[in-house]
Amino acid sequence: MTNDLARWQFATTSVYHFLFVPVTIGLAFLVAILQTAWYRTDNPDYKRMTRFFGTLLLINVAVGVVTGLVQEFEFGMNWSTYSRYVGGVFGAPLAMEGLAAFFLESTFLGLWLFGWNRLPKLVHLGTIWAVSIGTMLSALFILVANSWMQHPVGYKLNKAGQPVLSNVWALFVNPTFVWGYAHVILASLITGCLVMLAVSAWYLRKQQHVESFYRTAKVALIVLIPTIVIQLSVGNQLGVVETHYQPMKIAAAEAQWNSCKPCSFSLLQVGGGANDKTPSQILEIPHLLSVLATGTWNGPVTGLNQLQAQYQAKYGPGNYVPDVFIQYWSIRVMAYLATLVLLLALWGGWLLYRGKLRSARVFLWLSVWAVITPFLMNTAGWLLTESGRQPWIVQGLQKTVNANSPSVSATDIWISLIALVLVYIVLGAADAVLMLRYSRHGLAEADAEAAEPSAAPGAPAPALTY
Amino acid sequence: MQLHTIWFIIIVLFWIGFFVLEGFDFGVGALHMFVGRSETERRVAINTIGPWWDGNEVWLIVAGAAMFAAFPGWYATMFSALYLALVLVLAALLFRGVSFEYRGKGEGARWRGGWSWALTIGSALIPLLIGVALGDLLTGLPINAQHNFTGNFFDLLTGYGLMTGVTLLVLCLLHGATFLALRTTGELRDHAHAFARVIGLIAILVNVAWVIWTLVVIGGGTVPEPTQIFGVIAVIFATVLASTDNDGWAFASSGFAIAAAIGQIFISLYPNVMISSTNHAYNLTVNNSASGHYALFVMTLVAVIFMPLVLLYQGWSFHVFRRRVIGATADVQQAPSTSAPGPDAGTEATAPT
Numbered sequence: 003m004t005n006d007l008a009r010w011q012f013a014t015t016s017v018y019h020f021l022f023v024p025v026t027i028g029l030a031f032l033v034a035i036l037q038t039a040w041y042r043t044d045n046p047d048y049k050r051m052t053r054f055f056g057t058l059l060l061i062n063v064a065v066g067v068v069t070g071l072v073q074e075f076e077f078g079m080n081w082s083t084y085s086r087y088v089g090g091v092f093g094a095p096l097a098m099e100g101l102a103a104f105f106l107e108s109t110f111l112g113l114w115l116f117g118w119n120r121l122p123k124l125v126h127l128g129t130i131w132a133v134s135i136g137t138m139l140s141a142l143f144i145l146v147a148n149s150w151m152q153h154p155v156g157y158k159l160n161k162a163g164q165p166v167l168s169n170v171w172a173l174f175v176n177p178t179f180v181w182g183y184a185h186v187i188l189a190s191l192i193t194g195c196l197v198m199l200a201v202s203a204w205y206l207r208k209q210q211h212v213e214s215f216y217r218t219a220k221v222a223l224i225v226l227i228p229t230i231v232i233q234l235s236v237g238n239q240l241g242v243v244e245t246h247y248q249p250m251k252i253a254a255a256e257a258q259w260n261s262c263k264p265c266s267f268s269l270l271q272v273g274g275g276a277n278d279k280t281p282s283q284i285l286e287i288p289h290l291l292s293v294l295a296t297g298t299w300n301g302p303v304t305g306l307n308q309l310q311a312q313y314q315a316k317y318g319p320g321n322y323v324p325d326v327f328i329q330y331w332s333i334r335v336m337a338y339l340a341t342l343v344l345l346l347a348l349w350g351g352w353l354l355y356r357g358k359l360r361s362a363r364v365f366l367w368l369s370v371w372a373v374i375t376p377f378l379m380n381t382a383g384w385l386l387t388e389s390g391r392q393p394w395i396v397q398g399l400q401k402t403v404n405a406n407s408p409s410v411s412a413t414d415i416w417i418s419l420i421a422l423v424l425v426y427i428v429l430g431a432a433d434a435v436l437m438l439r440y441s442r443h444g445l446a447e448a449d450a451e452a453a454e455p456s457a458a459p460g461a462p463a464p465a466l467t468y
Numbered sequence: 469m470q471l472h473t474i475w476f477i478i479i480v481l482f483w484i485g486f487f488v489l490e491g492f493d494f495g496v497g498a499l500h501m502f503v504g505r506s507e508t509e510r511r512v513a514i515n516t517i518g519p520w521w522d523g524n525e526v527w528l529i530v531a532g533a534a535m536f537a538a539f540p541g542w543y544a545t546m547f548s549a550l551y552l553a554l555v556l557v558l559a560a561l562l563f564r565g566v567s568f569e570y571r572g573k574g575e576g577a578r579w580r581g582g583w584s585w586a587l588t589i590g591s592a593l594i595p596l597l598i599g600v601a602l603g604d605l606l607t608g609l610p611i612n613a614q615h616n617f618t619g620n621f622f623d624l625l626t627g628y629g630l631m632t633g634v635t636l637l638v639l640c641l642l643h644g645a646t647f648l649a650l651r652t653t654g655e656l657r658d659h660a661h662a663f664a665r666v667i668g669l670i671a672i673l674v675n676v677a678w679v680i681w682t683l684v685v686i687g688g689g690t691v692p693e694p695t696q697i698f699g700v701i702a703v704i705f706a707t708v709l710a711s712t713d714n715d716g717w718a719f720a721s722s723g724f725a726i727a728a729a730i731g732q733i734f735i736s737l738y739p740n741v742m743i744s745s746t747n748h749a750y751n752l753t754v755n756n757s758a759s760g761h762y763a764l765f766v767m768t769l770v771a772v773i774f775m776p777l778v779l780l781y782q783g784w785s786f787h788v789f790r791r792r793v794i795g796a797t798a799d800v801q802q803a804p805s806t807s808a809p810g811p812d813a814g815t816e817a818t819a820p821t
Binding site: 057060061063064065067068069070071072074075077078079080082083085086087088089090091092093094096097098099100101102104105106108109110111112113115116117120121160166167168170407408409410414417418421422425429432433435436439440468 | 511514515518519520521522523525526528529530532533534536537538539540541543544545546547548549550551552554555558559561562563565566568569570571572573574575614615616617618759760762763766767770771774775778781782785788789
């Protein structure tokens, strides 16, 4: 019970946290691009768009930062056995994240936000790039830590059976990390692009500020098209890596109960829950699973039943099969939505090429609603990777069921779970209200801010940013 | 010197950095409604910490993460023992953290008032609760041989812990008041001076009482340590200087007082990191809770490379925004539609709430 509650809490808070993180990483990069365009062309449209999307970025950063703090505290609060056991390895990338990324991101965000009209133009441009680099570095270190849980490397077991760091470099060249990091950064850029595209499309449909938002729609599409194309192949490669190191995860994602060679890819099935080993296949594509999972036409995929037998022989009795329903559908939500986003992006690219983007009403309407898709895909991705590791908290080293805090009772976790959910609902509602309000009316405010007179040197600073 | 001792010192420095820097943020946040009588003054007060509060808060994240990396046993026991207290800290950090961004961006006095209260309560609660936690490390909590906490929430409310919490809260309020005086002009600065003088007197009494109690807890006899003596002197300096024009020195003194208080807790603690009130044999120490040698060595390299950089760019940020902050009232009256930060501000400045 305590363990399940702690899991629910971690799942809830991390999924919530990761609604905001990719927006931050993606928008920080895109805002930096817009400001660079302003710096190079001196076109005031780019400046007002920099300020406009910069404020959307700030509203998100606020929630992303504070919910990240919850994640850091939660390891010690709910998972003290885990923290005590692996802290000697897992803690290092977290500390590096703080030292190398968080300081950079937050200090330069303050400099950027308050530095308008105060820093030289080029230096001010540098601050937003520092923010963007900070957000990406932060993702780097946290994924090093997470990848170690998926595929532990660079450690030795000491006399007490505890993992001790022995090669820090191994953590950074862990294949699970390399491909996982690329996957997350691309996903974040896609999220940022789709948010920017949606807001721009909303204004273009209403025929307001057309020239400004045409530029941002263009920037969003130009970044989105290559990103989504590369993402499809990176996601695929990550699947191959995971098939190698965490075969259970991928076998469960394909609901592949028995070994196959060659393997068909199931497009749609009915049933296939935890105890349903004979789901009804509706549509299958021959050979596709072999290609996706192994990169070869006839590659074999080991089935869940066979893997379960192997694991029992290696680790002792127990159930080593993750929740097949979550695995099967989360990978499909990602793959299917990504395909739709690809089609949308190509359509937008074609409209851009033909010069018809401003008046393509159906495309613009779809683009507004497409803003939902990255959040679904991002959530599905984390469910796939985290649920797919179960029953392990660190693959092969420690089971989740043994990792929670012995001193924390179910009542404690209920209190904190309810408190955090309530706080998150309030913050989420306030965030949504502000995002929508600002998306619709914010441009006038951004213009007003941009018109602030610059302070004479030595004079008191008149700007009130907050 | 052994690596785990070096890391103990580094972690103490992170905690000192956090309280000295975020300490004035907490003070400003908790006082902004009372020092600022009008909406414009409140906004000026909040904007004095605007460029920095986020970067200052990272010192807490880094202190926690460094404990996790260098002393996993300490991090695990402390964070799971302080469970419900930390839930409160998190809630306060959450509301306070977003209040900066959200407060000015919504519409209406109720929206702003609500986030102002979130900022005020959050800013007061966090140093109080973390103070209780740090006091508990020293006075001891029920911890068993496996280093697991065996008490409940009420065991966390030790007398000495509460006293430490109150001391840190009062010091943060003083630090916030001296900071506001340093960063503002006119009436707002006069208010800040008045607050600093009154809070300073309270801080002197509280700090002396806390120093005496600390001596009792550590049982080190009746002679105060240098940090304690200098800490008290710094509080007196800050209070006296708050009546003069020496804003910079008053602020430096209140900052030094906080650094001395935090430093004192950890100096008294070493080589322990958490005292077990069940049995001193179960104390967590720098030895029995540390990571392996190699991990500490790698972390030391990382700290040696990145800490100077962090200090450099945070210092630069403080330098860039060193000027005093004033309200935009005059501009607003001339041209309400263009020079105010948002449409709301025009009405705020001319018709203060």
